[in-house]
Amino acid sequence: MKVPEEPCQCPDCLRFYREHDRLIREFPTLRQQQEINWAALQSFRTLCGRVLEDLQKQFNSDSLEKSEDNSKTGFKDHKEKSITQVISDLENINAHLYSVEALLERVFDVKVPDEVENKFKEIAGELAPDPLNIDRLKLNRLLHQTPDLPEK
Numbered sequence: 001m002k003v004p005e006e007p008c009q010c011p012d013c014l015r016f017y018r019e020h021d022r023l024i025r026e027f028p029t030l031r032q033q034q035e036i037n038w039a040a041l042q043s044f045r046t047l048c049g050r051v052l053e054d055l056q057k058q059f060n061s062d063s064l065e066k067s068e069d070n071s072k073t074g075f076k077d078h079k080e081k082s083i084t085q086v087i088s089d090l091e092n093i094n095a096h097l098y099s100v101e102a103l104l105e106r107v108f109d110v111k112v113p114d115e116v117e118n119k120f121k122e123i124a125g126e127l128a129p130d131p132l133n134i135d136r137l138k139l140n141r142l143l144h145q146t147p148d149l150p151e152k
């Protein structure tokens with residue numbers, strides 16, 4: 001018999017499911033999903049870009065200092081290597097975010113008629129009902145009292 005795969009219940013996955021559902025619940029239309037995702041992408045780029053700029057500045061002034069002071073080279077060489085690595089990692093992230101932005105721009109341009117937006121809302125309500133909604137709580141209680149559910 002094929003056992004259906006249970007979704008992972010580790011704390012990280014649980015947090016992800018909650019966040020996933022919250023984003024559907026709070027942004028239930030195509031328009032809202034476009035806006036929130038655009039804002040998320042832009043804020044990600046802004047923050048990463050600024051940190052990268054700062055690290056590059058810091059790295060450049062450290063290199064200047066180093067040429068004036070050779071006594072702590074061993075320590076600085078090690079530190080610089082990791083900063084160079086971080087800078088190149090962040091540059092990669094920025095490059096990828098830039099590509100993602102170029103791809104998503106088209107997705108974010110699409111507009112749909114109100115009927116379709118209503119469909120979005122309807123499906124969003126099915127996919128991610130408010131866990132604290134009173135009807136949902138009643139339903140959960142009912143399900144837990146159902147006798148033919150397997151006992152733990």
Ligand SMILES: [Zn+2]
Pocket residue numbers: 008009010011012013014
């Ligand atoms: Zn997990």
